[in-house]
Amino acid sequence: MQATINGTEIFFDIDGEGFRPGAGRLIEKPVLVVIHGGLGFDHGYLKPGLSGLRDEAQLLYVDLRGQGRSGRPPLETCTLEQMADDVAALCAYLGLHHVHVFGHSAGGFVAMHMALRHPALVKGLVLCSSSPTVQPIMDDTDEPAPSLASRANPETLAVAARLFGGDISAESVEAFFRHVGPYYAAPAHMDVPPVLTALSIASVDMMRHFMTAVAPSYDLRPRLDQIDTRTLVLVGKHDWVCPPRASRAIARGIPGALLVEFEDAGHFPFSETPGMFIRVMSQYFSG
Template identity: 35%
Template sequence: MRVTVNDNELEVELLGPEGAPVVIACHGAPGLGSRAEPRASFGRLADSYRVLVYDARGSGVSEGKGPFTHEQWAADVEGLREWVGAERVVLAGGSYGGFMAMEYAVRHPDRVLALVLRDTSPDNANEDMARANALATRRVDLDLEKFGRIMDGRTRDDADLKECWREILPLYDHVYDPAKVEEKVEATHYRYETHNWAFTENMPRYDLKDRLPSLTCPVLVTVGRDDWITPVACSETIARLVPHARLVVFEKSGHSPQVEEAEAWTACVRGFLDEVVGAGAPAGRG
């Protein structure tokens, strides 16, 4: 469904029973990601939770009015919380979606029941780690020009973003499957302007380390052992900074344990939420 939030139409899906605790799940990869990934992963919890997934401003099939700042994207999450009518919500996100879940939580701590983070980072230190991991890989021979354009936010148009995405996708999974890579390439919505903004404007300034210790909500941090782009060290930093955060490392996963170890990851997230939120708890109304 189309929902207008802050003068921008977003494509939104609501899954699960009315009245259940609300989970807002943020997708990663601005300009490349969409609601499809959080729908597949958090949709598994829709038997007990009210799950809201959406294409962020400038991604998927949502409208793309700028700016594509963290401030604007966090404000859009707040608009979605108000629209769904929940006083407090669980915020979830993987990769760049984890950046946004944390950005929202430090801005609106009174609105967050719990945080579920996957393969993410508290600052931009992951970028240097990712570059080193990519250059050290023996999996594929990287075209360093394409690699540089996508990492630096210098893609030329949607077609170029597609080719650069194809170049780095082999790095993501624990087990490389060229057929799956090509399937992902063709399934992606490409919005190069959003991607470029995220990596030229937002990432150089991204650093939440000094604000994370103020969080008081329960926090689950999950990560794949072989994650190349937001390595385990990034999740360890989050877990160290956030009081009482829980860290779970999935040993047979790359950047996507919600896919590569789906059953174990889902059981981990469900167990955490059932404990700290309770599937039978009311969502609350604003």
């Protein structure tokens, strides 16, 4: 489905009914707005892991501007702030006044901007495998941060260095997800990422824009204490992309935030350890 929002087309998909029968009446389910990461991907990779939540909530998946099945406006309009405003405007278009927002990875960057810019709309925030900044984060634990270098062979590290060094092309992105992609998961779940990423449309232009124009200035650490909504922070112990210390920084910064660490997961806990993920989210919705 498409909606014209803020001068571009925004694709969205809905999973699950808005009302369920119970005790002789219809009970309205909460709405969970699902924001993908990347940036440069789309909502597709999230569906296998999050579809199990449809009994708890109505899921509203969104492809952010410039990505997936959404429109391709000028890249300079593709800021985190504008993407947050787009999602808020889509909610208004659909008549949604209070929503929960699930942001994965860089989707969490957008979700946190939503909570800051549209506090009356965001009833709850779930930040999964995300970070308040792309700058190095230190904390007071002795636990070393997970790293790709500790697991991957020299060939894989060279492929990663090429992309992270600024060579962002269709060929380098394809090589990255073929060689490096499996390492996004914990060692026991390296078969998961290729299955998930195959479900999304990669936008190389957006990946380049994100890595060169958006990410370098992204740092919400000074503003985390301004987020005044119920917040759940989820992270996999083996995540080297957005490591546990990044989630700990979010949880320390947002008043009252709850942190849950998945011992056997990497960057995709919703699909690597789906049973635990569904249990944690069910507790969130019942709390």
